[in-house]
Amino acid sequence: MTRILLALLLILGFAAPAAAAGDQGWWNKDWSYRKQVTIDSSPSGINATGVIGRTVVLVRLHSGNFTFTDAMPNGADIRFVDTDNKTPLPFHIEHYDSTVGIATAWVAVPNLNGGEKHSIWLYFGAKTAPVAQDEKGTYDPDYMAVYHFGEGPGTASNDSTANANIAKSAPPGVDDAGIIGRAARFPGQGEVQIAESASLAMPAAAPFSFTAWVKPAQLAGTQAIFARGGLTIGLNAGVLFVSGPGVSLQGKAPVKQGDWNAIAFTTDGKEGHLYVNGLEQATGPAALGAIAGPATLGGAAGQPFTGELDEVRLSKTARPAAMIQAMADAEGKGGKLVTVTETAEKQSSGGGVFFFVLSKLEGVDEIVVGVCLILTAISAFVMYNRFAYFAKCTKGNAAFMRQFRRMDGELVPSAEIPGLDKKEARLIKTSPLAHIYDVGIEEFNRRKARLGNRPLSSQAIESMRAAASEVVVHENHKLDQWMVILTIAISGGPFIGLLGTVMGVMNTFGGVAMAGDVNVNAIAPGIAAALLATISGLFCAIPSLFGYNYLNSQVIPLASDMGIFIDQLLARIAETQAEEAADNAMGGFGDDDMAMMEMDDSF
Structure with missing residues (x-):
C-alpha cells in the first residue's frame, strides 16, 4: 500500500529520466541489476604511483550503496565482472547480513596500475542463482596464507588460500566488530599457532611480505605480531619493527593505541621496507636467512601481544608499495580507493533519480x-x-x-x-x-x-x-x-x-x-x-x-x-x-x- 501511495509524489515532478541500460553489454540476462564499482588510484582517489598488479580489494556494501531487497537473502546471486563485461572475477564474501544491510566482499582485480581508474561490475538480482564464490581462487599463488579471523569463538583460524594452512589453535578471543567483520583478540597471553608446511617454506634471501591490521590495547614493551624461526615482526613501545637473521628495521613513530593500523613488511631478498597505514616508515638491508619451523600470530615467548589482529597475509613475493597503499586505503574506514555507484542499472528498463531514492527508503x-x-x-x-x-x-x-x-x-x-x-x-x-x-x-x-x-x-x-x-x-x-x-x-x-x-x-x-x-x-x-x-x-x-x-x-x-x-x-x-x-x-x-x-x- 505504501509503495502505491508513494507514486503520488510523481505529481510534483521529482522523477528525473535516466538512460536505460538495455541488454547491450549485459553480462548475463538472468541478472536484473548491476552497479559500477570503481577502483581509483588516480589523484582523485588514493594518488598511487607505480604498478599495483593483481590485487585483492575489499568492496563494502551497505544500505546506502546497495539494495539488499533486490538480491537473494544470502547474497548467493552476487557476481563481479571485469571491465569488459565478460570476464567473471574470483571473489568471496566474508560477511553478508541482509537484515542489517551490511556486507563485505573480497574481489581479485587484475592488472591495476597507479594513477588510473579501473571499473568493474557488480551484478545481482538473479533469484535462483547458485553460490559462485571462489575463496581459494581469490588469492594468487604467491600468497602463502591469509587469515580473516571470521570464525566464531573457539574455532581454529582458517586459511583462505588454496594452501590450507589452517591454524592449530583458535585466538584467545573474538571481536565481532573488527576492522572488517570479526577480529582476533589477544589479552596478553595465548597465540595462534601455525604448523610448518611446504607452502610456508622461506629459503635464504627469498622475497617475503607480511601485512596485517593491528589494534594495540597498550604500547608498552615489546609485542610480537608474527614470529617464526628467529624472525619477529612486532611493536616496540608502539613502534613497528622487524628483527631476525639478516634484517633489523624499525619505524619512525608509534602506531595509534586503541585504533586500527595497517602494518606491512616486504623484502625482495635484498632490501626491506616497513609500512604503517600505507606509508613507508623505514627501509634497509633485508637479506633474510632461511626461516623454518612453526609460526605464531598475536604474540611469542616473552613478547605477548595485547590487542586485536585482523587480515593477516603472508606472501612469498615482495608486494609493491602501491599495492600496500591500495590495500590499506581500501580496507580502512573512509577510504577513497573503492566506490560503488549510487544508481543501480536495471536490465531493459529505465530509471530515474526519484525511483533510485525511493528504493533507498528504510x-x-x-x-x-x-x-x-x-x-x-x-x-x-x-x-x-x-x-x-x-x-x-x-x-x-x-x-x-x-x-x-x-x-x-x-x-x-x-x-x-x-x-x-x-x-x-x-x-x-x-x-x-x-x-x-x-x-x-x-x-x-x-x-x-x-x-x-x-x-x-x-x-x-x-x-x-x-x-x-x-x-x-x-x-x-x-x-x-x-x-x-x-x-x-x-x-x-x-x-x-x-x-x-x-x-x-x-x-x-x-x-x-x-x-x-x-x-x-x-x-x-x-x-x-x-x-x-x-x-x-x-x-x-x-x-x-x-x-x-x-x-x-x-x-x-x-x-x-x-x-x-x-x-x-x-x-x-x-x-x-x-x-x-x-x-x-x-x-x-x-x-x-x-x-x-x-x-x-x-x-
Missing part, C-alpha cells in the same frame, strides 16, 4: 511517508467534498432567494412554494437559507395558530430570531465539518515528515559507521531517501494550505448570507403579520360604523 521512512500520503489522500477527499458541498449551498441559496423575493402574499414552507420544478426543488433542499426560512415560518405559524393575527411583539421577534440562530449554528457546523483534517495536515504534515528525515539521517550515519565506509556514495543515498520524508510532509501540507484558505473564503460569504437573511426573514414576517392584523381589524367593523365613517368624510 522501514521507518516508509511508514512516515505512507502516513503523510494517507493524510494527503484524506485531505484531498475533504477538499473535494467541501468544494462540492459549498457549491450546492451557493446554488441552493440562489434558487431559494429567487423564490423568496417573489412571495408577495402568504408565506409558505419552502417545500410548498407553488410553481417549483424538480430541479429547483432539489436545489432549495440544499439551501441553508431555506432551512432557516422553514424554521422561521414554523415558529410564525405556531404563534399564529395560538394567538391569532396579532401584531408581533418584540419578545416574539426575539424568540423567532433565537430559533433561526440555532439553525445558523447547525448550518455553520455543517460548513466546518472535517475542516479540522486540513488544519492537521497543514500543521502536522511537515513535523511528521521532519521526524522521518531525522530518523532516516540517524540510521544512515549509524549504518555508515557500522560499515566503516565513510564517503559521499555511502551517505548521499540514505540522506536523499530521508529527505523524501520531509518532501512527503510538505506535499501533504502545501495543497491543504491552499485548499483550506480557499474554502475559508467560501465559508465567510455563506455565513454572512445567513446572518443577513435572518433580519430579512423577520422583517418579512413582521410586515406580513401587521398587514393581516390590519385587514382583520377593518373586517370587524359593522354597517352603522361604516355609515358614521362615511358621514365624517362628507363634512
Whole structure:
C-alpha cells in the first residue's frame, strides 16, 4: 500500500529520466541489476604511483550503496565482472547480513596500475542463482596464507588460500566488530599457532611480505605480531619493527593505541621496507636467512601481544608499495580507493533519480511517508467534498432567494412554494437559507395558530430570531465539518515528515559507521531517501494550505448570507403579520360604523 501511495509524489515532478541500460553489454540476462564499482588510484582517489598488479580489494556494501531487497537473502546471486563485461572475477564474501544491510566482499582485480581508474561490475538480482564464490581462487599463488579471523569463538583460524594452512589453535578471543567483520583478540597471553608446511617454506634471501591490521590495547614493551624461526615482526613501545637473521628495521613513530593500523613488511631478498597505514616508515638491508619451523600470530615467548589482529597475509613475493597503499586505503574506514555507484542499472528498463531514492527508503521512512500520503489522500477527499458541498449551498441559496423575493402574499414552507420544478426543488433542499426560512415560518405559524393575527411583539421577534440562530449554528457546523483534517495536515504534515528525515539521517550515519565506509556514495543515498520524508510532509501540507484558505473564503460569504437573511426573514414576517392584523381589524367593523365613517368624510 505504501509503495502505491508513494507514486503520488510523481505529481510534483521529482522523477528525473535516466538512460536505460538495455541488454547491450549485459553480462548475463538472468541478472536484473548491476552497479559500477570503481577502483581509483588516480589523484582523485588514493594518488598511487607505480604498478599495483593483481590485487585483492575489499568492496563494502551497505544500505546506502546497495539494495539488499533486490538480491537473494544470502547474497548467493552476487557476481563481479571485469571491465569488459565478460570476464567473471574470483571473489568471496566474508560477511553478508541482509537484515542489517551490511556486507563485505573480497574481489581479485587484475592488472591495476597507479594513477588510473579501473571499473568493474557488480551484478545481482538473479533469484535462483547458485553460490559462485571462489575463496581459494581469490588469492594468487604467491600468497602463502591469509587469515580473516571470521570464525566464531573457539574455532581454529582458517586459511583462505588454496594452501590450507589452517591454524592449530583458535585466538584467545573474538571481536565481532573488527576492522572488517570479526577480529582476533589477544589479552596478553595465548597465540595462534601455525604448523610448518611446504607452502610456508622461506629459503635464504627469498622475497617475503607480511601485512596485517593491528589494534594495540597498550604500547608498552615489546609485542610480537608474527614470529617464526628467529624472525619477529612486532611493536616496540608502539613502534613497528622487524628483527631476525639478516634484517633489523624499525619505524619512525608509534602506531595509534586503541585504533586500527595497517602494518606491512616486504623484502625482495635484498632490501626491506616497513609500512604503517600505507606509508613507508623505514627501509634497509633485508637479506633474510632461511626461516623454518612453526609460526605464531598475536604474540611469542616473552613478547605477548595485547590487542586485536585482523587480515593477516603472508606472501612469498615482495608486494609493491602501491599495492600496500591500495590495500590499506581500501580496507580502512573512509577510504577513497573503492566506490560503488549510487544508481543501480536495471536490465531493459529505465530509471530515474526519484525511483533510485525511493528504493533507498528504510522501514521507518516508509511508514512516515505512507502516513503523510494517507493524510494527503484524506485531505484531498475533504477538499473535494467541501468544494462540492459549498457549491450546492451557493446554488441552493440562489434558487431559494429567487423564490423568496417573489412571495408577495402568504408565506409558505419552502417545500410548498407553488410553481417549483424538480430541479429547483432539489436545489432549495440544499439551501441553508431555506432551512432557516422553514424554521422561521414554523415558529410564525405556531404563534399564529395560538394567538391569532396579532401584531408581533418584540419578545416574539426575539424568540423567532433565537430559533433561526440555532439553525445558523447547525448550518455553520455543517460548513466546518472535517475542516479540522486540513488544519492537521497543514500543521502536522511537515513535523511528521521532519521526524522521518531525522530518523532516516540517524540510521544512515549509524549504518555508515557500522560499515566503516565513510564517503559521499555511502551517505548521499540514505540522506536523499530521508529527505523524501520531509518532501512527503510538505506535499501533504502545501495543497491543504491552499485548499483550506480557499474554502475559508467560501465559508465567510455563506455565513454572512445567513446572518443577513435572518433580519430579512423577520422583517418579512413582521410586515406580513401587521398587514393581516390590519385587514382583520377593518373586517370587524359593522354597517352603522361604516355609515358614521362615511358621514365624517362628507363634512
